[in-house]
Amino acid sequence: MKIFSKTVLLKKEAAKEAYGYIKNVLNEEDEQDLMRAAVLKDLFDCGRCVMNVAQVYLKGIILPKEERLFGNDEELDEDELLKAEERIFFPEKRRKPAISVSIREIRQADISEVKKAGKARIIDVRSEEEFSRGHAEGAENIPLERLIINPHLIGNDIYEPIVFVCSKGLKSYKAALTAEEAGYRDIAYAKM
């Protein structure tokens, strides 16, 4: 073992040692736009690990347990650590994740498709009054005015797929722009 201090390490410990080596010995540049790593729901569980985990994840050195979970407290055995070392020394072997900045796309969606797929959160941005008179099944109501003031009302998960809806497609488009500027990544807008 050339880099890691032990033959078995917790993933977050391995991330710390790997990033330390990459940065201080190999003098590699940091990956930018760390919020791309926020696709990992457990990224902020360990404050002091955030930078280490984000870098080794974005560089494709240590792989997440699942698409949206890094697995900070998982144990890596000698075999996995040796593979990680290989990826450090041979960049062509790194397995960078498939997220890119272009995921921040706002697309016009067909609301019936969305309802059928059932995967996205539907946020109706009309007024409370209009919403109470009738809305799509399962839709939440955050009036546009409230969303513009506090986009974080959407929630703490910036990768959760969201579809904004309104009656004409104008308010929902504005909502989508506001959410994108606030850092949300999987946004669509539609009219009802």
Add this chain to the structure above:
Amino acid sequence: MKNCSVTSPEVIDDIEYKYDSFDNGKVLHGKKKGHLPAMGWNSWNAFGSGNTEALTKEIADKMIELGLDKLGYRYIVLDDGCYKPERVDGKLSNEETKFPSGFRALSDHLHKKGFKFGMYNDIGTRLCAGAYVGTCGHEAEDAKSYTEWGVDFLKVDNCYYLWDNATFSEAANAKYVFAPAIASVKVSKIADDSGKPYEKVFTAGRDMFTAGEGVCTEEIEGKVYFTHIGTFDGTGPMRTPVRPESGEVCFLLDIDEGRYSFSFDCISGQEEGRGSWLQIAAVRDDETSDVIYLFDGEFTGGELEFSFEKGKYKIRLMNHRRQENTLYSYAKLLEGLNEADPEHDIIYSLCEWGKTQPQNWAKKVGDSWRILNDISFHVGSDGDPGFTSWTDGYTPAVTSQYNKAVVMDEFSGLDKGWNDPDMMVIGMGGLDTVQYRTHMTMWCMMNSPLMLGLDLRRVQKGDEIYDIIANKEIIALNQDTLGIQAKRIYCSLLEKDFNKEYVTNNNRVDILAKPLSDGSVAVSFINVSDHVKTAGLEMSLSNIVKAFEGKADLSGLLKASCYEIKDLWTGEVKKSTARVLKTGRLEPHDQLTIRVWGK
């Protein structure tokens, strides 16, 4: 004094620890009021867990060389990373490579140089960096150690906390801080000689109603349940800090004297929103009565029995343990400090990242309370300044912290304590000089603790960073004896409630005003956005005076015939007779901060 339990949440009989007492104006364990925001240097942002005795001494010398001690930066705080990973004979012990002389020697050394000495611990079982030396269950011994070491300041964190799902704690600890999901309660009189029976079922959404905020109505297998009976987690930027932060479920009883059974149709759990701990209280409908606390414990379903006198009651089903458990734990250490040294004046800095909405209760025990998760997740080390941002989708950014603290002015004060938007990041990578300067202005206007977090060995007298951290006039705002946090009196995204509406959209300008002890007022025009504001801003003095009616008497300003206006960054002084303050063009992230005296 009994230390905190490590096996179960405390039995809390003393109502002074309960939610209902948070606003009764009383403090616990003789907590001293009147402390201004703490100023000093903390090792975390500068060196992370890599801080050492040698580095600390160099920093102290550098602070004297730069004259920072004379400007008020007095507290030198050792953050995480200074203890041995395990207790020695049950006591805290210095890590011998990093702190070879021990804490008493370092404390004496710093005291001799005119500084105050600060240390760090955690109300859980382990510190955030992992050492098994959290104060939980050891409060008495640790308080004694801190007193023996001459500690003047304690920052206490919340990792590995046993009675909530805090950072590194078990996720299942959520069971302590949420009530079960409740569908209905059947109240029936247990048969007695009086003869008159009573039975009523109170159902969620029908004759059971919610109070406060946060309680959700969910349909689970065809039945309607009230869920999320507990307190909002304030660690992230989602939730406003100024509204009620918890919710209860209530129903009304109009009953004869007797013994009654409460039979619950509920589902318990161990997750955020659905827990296994219930609190029940009864309030008689004549408003002069005290609250009767009926039950406060683990509950997964079934029946409870209570005796009542004849009367009309509002029954409250709730769970305020997220706040009460945390308050209890922080209070325990204060109790220990009092026991170890009744004369102590230790500054108590609470660091539970806003998780339990400390703005509601921390004034009972502490001098400041963190309001969010960290301002940087990439702190520095010897040779690396670390990294943060101006804006971010989560908390590691200047604006994320500012946006929340700026609407929390009503929670702070000399009789309460201060909102803590985390230690300063002046000197960190990811920000430019304009942003450092606006960050310093914001923290000073908001009466935040001013804890420097950079390797001061990089700073020279007269360089850009020095000019920012050593600005006497700006520091004077923070240390003004009136102790009133600035109020936001204008926000370009709002039409009203400028100091109450929580705004996280950074595409805006804010105007803050702060009344000062000599009758003057400081006004800060802040361009939070990434775009130039070419059109100037205006603010009338009468608006400012009106905004502080009842809080500070600025009416003298309106009686003046002319004004002296000083730009607190350029030093330029202007005289004016106009009763309206105007700015010119404001660059992105920049500010104009002036102090106005009426003559």
